[in-house]
Amino acid sequence: MSRPSNQTFAERIADGLVVGAEGYVFELERRGYVQAGPYVPEVILDAPEALRQLHREFLRAGADVMVALTYYSHRQKLRDIGREDDLEQMNRQAVRIANEVAAEGGALVAGNICNTWSFDPADPVRSGEIVRAQYREQLRWAVEEGVDFVISETNDFVGEALIGLEVCQEFGLPAMVTFASVHPWHTYDGYDYADACRALADAGAAVVGLNCSRGPATMLPLLERVRAAVDVPIAAQPVPYRTTPAIPAFESLVGPDGERLFPLRLESAALTRFEMADFAREAADLGVAYIGICCGGAPHYVRAIAEALGRRTPASRYSPALELHPVLGDAPSETATRDMGGWVATS
């Protein structure tokens, strides 16, 4: 058992803003290594190089944390796809890979637990024990492989989130607990999101906040309320999609023909890197301590977020220099002018 970083999570947060980066499952699905639908990260065992590469891209883009890809690597999900026998190996390898890449850039390593789909608010005691057993085995392996803290995320229920926090506490691990916010105002078990965050902070979470479901436009107003409700540092990891007050969560976005965009048609609602940079600045102004990105996240967004927060990252070596573009730049070349015809004549 080891703690990978020489700084604790609390020290790192106290030092200043932490940049997070997630969206592994969506990005690896796009790259052909995860199946949409079950979204189980089989890539951990089937193509570890692909996972290592994405970690490395996020690290180069400025992420301060390498999050072990154990999202949906819990017993319930593995059983669903008939790979329950791979559970331990999958969890251990995900944490090992996060550690390997974190060491290349001094990043923190986070273990990861999430909504299990096993929790039943109508039967919280019995279903809660099924949840607890899944978190215990995942975090036991994570601790043995080495993590600095745990991100418990995409929580739909305060009841389930509290169980996750308790298991983190059993292992002596600091926990960052964040809620998905699919419903306009409350968790699936009826807590206003600000109250949900306060309940977790009161129970001892190191950081609380929101992840997934909402784009910046609909997450920022909620964050303001969470900020006012708690004294602990807060986290924000939105999705990079154009959610609106009428449709606050990306799961419900619809396209021009009325078709559901989630999860495979979301490109038409994607935000630009500049909009994610704006989000990072606004979140920092609100006092958000951990600023990252969830489903839909990709390295160019992370670099834009890090740079908006005043960082220069390894990938900043290749940040845009459009003034050098042959057509868009200050001094278009003759060839470009000719090739682009009338379009460029006005530049």
Ligand SMILES: [Zn+2]
């Ligand atoms: Zn997400």
